[in-house]
Amino acid sequence: MTTTVERPALSADYDVLIVGAGFAGMYQLYRLRNLGVRTAVIEAGSDVGGTWYWNRYPGARCDVASLEYSYSWSKDVQNDWVWSELMASQPEIERYLQYVVDRFDLRRDVLFNTRVKSAHYDETAKGWTLTTDRGDTLRAPFTIMATGCLSAPMLPNIPGIDSFQGTSVQTSLWPKEGVELTGKRVGIIGTGSSAVQAIPEIAKVAGSLTVFQRTPTYTWPANNRPLTDEDQRKVRETYDQLRETERNSLAGIALGLGGALYAAPTTKIMDLSEEERRAALDQHGFAVTRMFADVPTNMEANSVARELYGEMVRRVVKDPETAASLMPTEHPIGCKRAVIDTNYFGTFNQPHVSLVDLRKDPIAEITPGGIRTASREHDLDVIIYATGFDAMTGALNRIDIRGRGGERLIEKWADGPRNYLGLMVEGFPNLFTITGPGSPSVLSNMMVSIEQHVDWITDCLEHLRSHGIETMEPELEAEDRWVDHVNNVASGTMYVAPSCHSWYLGENVPGKVRQFMPYIGGVGRYRQKCDEIAANGYSGFVLGKAALAAV
Ligand code: NA7
Numbered sequence: 001m002t003t004t005v006e007r008p009a010l011s012a013d014y015d016v017l018i019v020g021a022g023f024a025g026m027y028q029l030y031r032l033r034n035l036g037v038r039t040a041v042i043e044a045g046s047d048v049g050g051t052w053y054w055n056r057y058p059g060a061r062c063d064v065a066s067l068e069y070s071y072s073w074s075k076d077v078q079n080d081w082v083w084s085e086l087m088a089s090q091p092e093i094e095r096y097l098q099y100v101v102d103r104f105d106l107r108r109d110v111l112f113n114t115r116v117k118s119a120h121y122d123e124t125a126k127g128w129t130l131t132t133d134r135g136d137t138l139r140a141p142f143t144i145m146a147t148g149c150l151s152a153p154m155l156p157n158i159p160g161i162d163s164f165q166g167t168s169v170q171t172s173l174w175p176k177e178g179v180e181l182t183g184k185r186v187g188i189i190g191t192g193s194s195a196v197q198a199i200p201e202i203a204k205v206a207g208s209l210t211v212f213q214r215t216p217t218y219t220w221p222a223n224n225r226p227l228t229d230e231d232q233r234k235v236r237e238t239y240d241q242l243r244e245t246e247r248n249s250l251a252g253i254a255l256g257l258g259g260a261l262y263a264a265p266t267t268k269i270m271d272l273s274e275e276e277r278r279a280a281l282d283q284h285g286f287a288v289t290r291m292f293a294d295v296p297t298n299m300e301a302n303s304v305a306r307e308l309y310g311e312m313v314r315r316v317v318k319d320p321e322t323a324a325s326l327m328p329t330e331h332p333i334g335c336k337r338a339v340i341d342t343n344y345f346g347t348f349n350q351p352h353v354s355l356v357d358l359r360k361d362p363i364a365e366i367t368p369g370g371i372r373t374a375s376r377e378h379d380l381d382v383i384i385y386a387t388g389f390d391a392m393t394g395a396l397n398r399i400d401i402r403g404r405g406g407e408r409l410i411e412k413w414a415d416g417p418r419n420y421l422g423l424m425v426e427g428f429p430n431l432f433t434i435t436g437p438g439s440p441s442v443l444s445n446m447m448v449s450i451e452q453h454v455d456w457i458t459d460c461l462e463h464l465r466s467h468g469i470e471t472m473e474p475e476l477e478a479e480d481r482w483v484d485h486v487n488n489v490a491s492g493t494m495y496v497a498p499s500c501h502s503w504y505l506g507e508n509v510p511g512k513v514r515q516f517m518p519y520i521g522g523v524g525r526y527r528q529k530c531d532e533i534a535a536n537g538y539s540g541f542v543l544g545k546a547a548l549a550a551v
Contacts, residue, residue: 022050
């Protein structure tokens, strides 16, 4: 159920402002309301959902099992909500959040259809002033950015992009009313996760589908399926234990319901003979390239896995030229975020689906009638841009955020994001970032990381209140140490291999400095560090008036 809400009247007395009404913003609101903290949430969309509000393209689906990609903080919700599939689709996830929000009456504190334009720290008032595109000015001592990691959509800079006379649409800004694709000549630019999910679904209805691919993608079968009563019963019996395992795990995932995709490998591909590798390929298909411990760490093992992957692509895709184009050759397995799919490669066997390999035949321009590549014009009715996001920092940098002395966050982060624990930035007191760069965030089950951050921030705010502390920000040294630590744990992994270019490294955004942004140390280890720091009286942070005056 989606309830239309009146815009709540603004107050002059907020304690905390939250930006974003996705899963993070809604749980944060719930926690703060229970503490009696006066809170408003500002949200650009017309309803809750965040990522799951904006990304409603055909085939949009979560890649973590629904029984795990769900709130753990309400036993009632956990017991009452029944997921229909192993991995939930966007409509189901959106319905779930709406159900939670209705159940706890959370909408009444949200200003929908309102985008935050600026957030400035006022040193005299010791608080934040936010302005919006609706002309609002809101003030509060604390601001929490729940703005998401993949929420600043990117449009490519292609000549003629505005000249197209047909329908142009971005997967990340898919209209609620849908897009008419039936029988149409559809072109899609991009082959990242969004496109890989959308392509098989669009092919079911489009008259023709042309995929414009710059970089081929490693993708693994999702093996999605309806959840059985037995699945549900098993998980419900041990839910508490399961959630605890998630919290102390590497990626916030405990069940491994996705099969080999989520199992922690122990054996090494380099220990297998050629015959054994082939046998494994015959038995497990694409999954074989995710089943060995040395593939993510050893380039030779990675090359072996890539050969097997190529063999699988050739087995599925009938046209040899298309198969060759679909096989990633330039980057190792494990460099980019793992994509999962349902019949992605098989879709290219359909006669009305074609692939344009932009490495051989680059886009020259968008024309009124379609897309012109170096070799020819492709006439289209619809162009879909599945061209990604300015990840992790984009949503923050698109707001004019200024801290002490008017310092701009975008300038502080000109050489890459710097913060402490991914939670707070030196020079920007009383500003929290949920799942910010430098935290496990996109390398984990987001729900686990969101809950951990919200709980930590809420405990922190309680601590500040009960100790009469007005301001909090990281020490510069603590921030520097954390940034070094984040970089050190990533070094030596495929994520930062010289041949790897990914949105984790910010390399999809022109001018963005190459820096591995998420924390790869694991959610369990990270939680432990955050808890230790809190238990030590928030070591590494400067607390209170007197200390700040000396900064
Ligand atoms: P991604 O994974 O960043 O994919 C974007 C795709 O768009 C990728 O294939 C890009 O190719 C392509 N792209 C971007 N600009 C262009 C231009 N100018 N020409 C051609 N192709 C272009 O974004 P997604 O939305 O698919 O997925 C993001 C995350 O969301 C995903 O990892 C999940 O966590 C959920 P490139 O690789 O840059 O050559």
